[in-house]
Amino acid sequence: MAKLFRGNSFGGGLPSKEVFRENLSPGNDHLLHRSLSAENGLKSDEDLFEDAAETLMHPDAHEEGGLAMNNRALLEQQRGAIFELIRDMGKQLLTGHINLVNMSMPVKMFESRSYLEKLSDVWVHSRILTKAAACKDPVMRLKWLITWFVAGLQHVFQSWRKPFNPILGETWQATLDDGATVFLEQISHHPPVSAFQMIGPGNAYEFAGYSQPEVQYKGNAVKTTARGKRRVKFADGTVVEITYPKYYLRGILYTSRPRGDIGGQARFVDAQHGLCCEVNFGKVPDTADHLLQRPDAFSGSIFRYRTDPSPASNSPAKKELKSRKSLSGLASAFHSVLSSSSVHQPQHEFYRAEEVASCSGNWLSHMDWEGQRYWTLAEDNADRWHPSSMPLPSDSRFREDLQCLLEEAPNWQTAQAAKEKLETEQRADAKLRKEASRRTAA
Known part of the structure; x- marks a missing residue:
């Protein structure tokens, strides 16, 4: 377990990781201040509060340094997608056809x-x-x-x-x-x-x-x-x-x-x-x-x-x-x-x-x-x-693949198909620009 706190000038316990994580969101600074004060018998001594708060690390600090990924479910999903990608690459290797540039990520x-x-x-x-x-x-x-x-x-x-x-x-x-x-x-x-x-x-x-x-x-x-x-x-x-x-x-x-x-x-x-x-x-x-x-x-x-x-x-x-x-x-x-x-x-x-x-x-x-x-x-x-409440038509929120993931129950197959369609269109556009550039240069 990571050591998240360096010291406590009050002699009492600082708030738990769960309390700190919940109160770390923007606009909740006063809640964190209140929880610190309550647990240590303080009311409004800002100097003492700073003495304690200054040693408080991020709740997801890794014992080896940096931020830890503590979401186990997400970790398993991400690694599953990586192994799926490796599997697909293996299939292409067997057929002798592989193009890493055109390969679409899961x-x-x-x-x-x-x-x-x-x-x-x-x-x-x-x-x-x-x-x-x-x-x-x-x-x-x-x-x-x-x-x-x-x-x-x-x-x-x-x-x-x-x-x-x-x-x-x-x-x-x-x-x-x-x-x-x-x-x-x-x-x-x-x-x-x-x-x-x-x-x-x-x-x-x-x-x-x-x-x-x-x-x-x-x-x-x-x-x-x-x-x-x-x-x-x-x-x-x-x-x-x-x-x-x-x-x-x-x-x-x-x-x-x-x-x-x-x-x-x-x-x-x-x-x-x-x-x-x-x-x-x-x-x-x-x-x-x-x-x-x-x-x-x-x-x-x-x-x-x-x-x-x-x-x-x-x-x-x-x-x-x-x-x-x-x-x-x-x-x-x-x-x-x-x-x-x-x-x-x-x-x-x-x-x-x-x-x-x-x-x-x-x-x-x-x-x-x-x-x-x-x-x-x-x-x-x-x-x-x-x-922006009045975004341009080019705003990223209008992407079909991205919108698929915003649904309450995301359809992964539909999102994957929409993503690959956009990638194909972009590669085709890039090819046309390159050809037009060559003609102009000639």
């Missing part, structure tokens, strides 16, 4: 959402981003921006099902309670690229970019590299470029409890003010803190940087330029638009000149800057997306 593995909607799961802490937008000090603004980013990571593994791959031209739009709006569109079929734009209340900020996920299978794990370009632009013109870490699903076939984890590094660059922050995910070295010794811990620092007078051959700018060659035309054009909107985008290697702030924490419990708590899971303020 619809039983899917959730009733498109990847466009899933992409926005981690952006539900917009109130924290609004705090960042209100800061005039660039360092403080960057602190809150990174806090917003870390707070959303718990939602990466919100659903253990696979979302539907968006069809070219597919869209999704929604709003949060604070007035933030998001617009997403699938702008490339191969490679799959999803563009997005999130606008804060009162145009306080704009979060925009594109996502080009790259999935690699190795043994008993899946690694997702969140390629693409993402940046936050504030009302005063400041732009912060964001590079995402890597996501892992471990133990997907051979363990009783698969888990989702985050590794690698996230980078945040405010080129206008010469600031950069690098957040490294994994155990924090040289610490006695139990939560920081876990694989789901992180640490990082904000530093002022200088640049080398001449670009280096292995500079981040040149590496990124090289990666753009694999993008589709639309994705590359979108990349150029985002780049041109940046202010004084650095084109050289980074050299640390001065460290101005440091952070540490655990993405399943809390985040500190210089020992001061900026975010705790127990006092989480996550919002929920409300899909």
Whole structure:
């Protein structure tokens, strides 16, 4: 059993996992506060409450790090679908005909959402981003921006099902309670690229970019590299470029409890003010803190940087330029638009000149800057997306295969047939576009 709590300054018991999970949903912060206070003989002492809540981890925290998949029924269904896929591949191997590109994944593995909607799961802490937008000090603004980013990571593994791959031209739009709006569109079929734009209340900020996920299978794990370009632009013109870490699903076939984890590094660059922050995910070295010794811990620092007078051959700018060659035309054009909107985008290697702030924490419990708590899971303020009541005809909710799964008693065969029909049509359209492009070039 995972050790979910590091300590209790009250000497009494913290709420059970069931109570915490029920009260963790948005809008129930006061219920969690009340349950903590009642069990420990408190009424309204906020300082003592924070002392206890700050050590509270996510109820599904895995003892080996990351989030555990504790839904046994769903796990059995997912693994059954995987073995079904392997069986179908075996049949094709026997006949000598196999095409992995055209192979359709079993619809039983899917959730009733498109990847466009899933992409926005981690952006539900917009109130924290609004705090960042209100800061005039660039360092403080960057602190809150990174806090917003870390707070959303718990939602990466919100659903253990696979979302539907968006069809070219597919869209999704929604709003949060604070007035933030998001617009997403699938702008490339191969490679799959999803563009997005999130606008804060009162145009306080704009979060925009594109996502080009790259999935690699190795043994008993899946690694997702969140390629693409993402940046936050504030009302005063400041732009912060964001590079995402890597996501892992471990133990997907051979363990009783698969888990989702985050590794690698996230980078945040405010080129206008010469600031950069690098957040490294994994155990924090040289610490006695139990939560920081876990694989789901992180640490990082904000530093002022200088640049080398001449670009280096292995500079981040040149590496990124090289990666753009694999993008589709639309994705590359979108990349150029985002780049041109940046202010004084650095084109050289980074050299640390001065460290101005440091952070540490655990993405399943809390985040500190210089020992001061900026975010705790127990006092989480996550919002929920409300899909547009007047969606475009291209909205993902109109997909026939997705609608089949929304029925009270899903018809898996009908959903599978509808999904394969859409995939066939998309491949045919892609072939026509390719042929038209060749004729135009000739």
